Amino acid sequence: MNPLYSCAEIRAIEEAAAAALPDGVLMQRAGQAGANAALDLLPFSTAKARVLVLAGPGNNGGDALETAAHLAYAGAQVSILHFPPQSISSTERAVALQRAQTSDARFAELDLAEVAGTDWTLVVDGLFGLGLQRPLAGALRELALAVNGLTCSVLALDLPSGLDADTGAIVGPDGVAIHATHTATFIGNKPGLHTCDGRDYAGLVDVARLDIDIGHFAPARLHLNDVKFFSRHLRSRVHNSHKGSYGNVAVIGGARGMSGAPLLAARTALNSGAGRVYALFVEDPLPCDSGQPELMCRLADDFDMRSSTLVIGPGLGASRLASALLARAIASDSALLADADALNLLAAEPALQAALAQRPGGCVLTPHPLEAARLLGATIAEVQSDRVGAARKLAAKLNANVVLKGSGTVIAAPNGDAVINTTGNPALASAGTGDVLSGLCGSLLAQGWPLWEAALAGVWLHGMAADVLVTEGSGPIGLTASELVPAIRVALNRMVQHHGR
Ligand SMILES: NC(=O)C1=CN([C@@H]2O[C@H](COP(=O)(O)OP(=O)(O)OC[C@H]3O[C@@H](n4cnc5c(N)ncnc54)[C@H](O)[C@@H]3O)[C@@H](O)[C@H]2O)[C@@H](O)CC1
């Protein structure tokens, strides 16, 4: 189910597979896979296609040279910008070079004006793969910027050059990466293609396993999110049921002047199926939510926290009262999700963190990178430079199922299992979408979902709703969090119709 492998894991698989195969076979297969992916992007009359192949000094460059030879044999007009190795080349790369030299591909000089001024059909990026050791600098950096200024398709071999395969961060400081429209990645899928800058720079990702025996692949601890991970909890509703069958959610937040956040979370909880939903306010409760009168608005202090699944944090503020409410929520036996200001209170109060970590039932935390950084005593840059690592660290530290939001949201469990989400788009980078996510996950918890699966499904549905709205033209620019609520309801019902039992 969509496993993701670290650089070290891919190297180990590659080494074991290569030992059982004749020399150079894997690079030949990678070159063939690269050429197949390239041909898919070329017009039917291949002879009209002008392809620029960037071949770096290592084995990624070897893949590119193999690809170039195949494309030339297929009739395309291929120009190769070749960066020879500084020291000794691998044997398979030397063979690939020979193959390219004996093909009709043209070896060109690096001329940035020609790169920028030619009407290329496709650029194939084989500058660097797993062996990138430092930022792209000098002429390579200029080349990457020139390629990024082109409007044609760009196919990255293995990964976009300049990107870290494990983290999805552009290798810096002051780094650049090739902005690919497509990536043909080899042996196994890689986390860096799906989170941080990876989603923007890798484009559409296709995995070429290179026919490596399945026995060489160890079980992965990191996956792409998949409906199969949570579909068994999608239940059709039975006729003989009532609102008490679908759980209570209490959203605790709403300090003075911040009543919108808990209302958004509470409305989402209601519209995603919770039986009863309370919006609880630290002070000055609204008499009702006129836009969603089904919600019950109350003062938080008077509320019996044992009666409901608790979503604490939206608009909670940082008062002593807020902190006391969080302490009560942590001490309760109810299913718990903490978000927003609750996470900031936790970061400021080690005693609350200790209480949370000892909670027998665990919890779900939904930090954005700044909140995660505060909880880890790190900087945002540190969190973003290794999102999977940061989410895992936080999950272990607080015994929590952590949802680290952002492009390629990471969900990590205390045992180290982690998942990168694949749905969602920049429409979600707007105020209130986090409140909607916390309400949705809380609603699933109230309906009996386990913490891990509620987090996986919540993140998936939230992103899917945004994707549908963008497809319909309602975003990404200007989509509001409130618009997600009915779209989530549709997405959830469709999923239950499709997968529910
Ligand atoms: N070895 C094998 O059996 C296979 C390797 N494969 C390919 O090989 C790649 C890994 O090959 P390598 O380990 O040779 O690594 P790369 O080809 O990614 O790059 C390593 C080379 O780049 C240089 N380098 C690194 N960073 C640089 C920078 N910023 N500026 C200038 N030079 C820099 C290094 O000194 C080294 O010469 C994979 O990503 C994949 O594309 C595939 O062909 C599959 C099989």
Ligand SMILES: [K+]
């Ligand atoms: K590459």
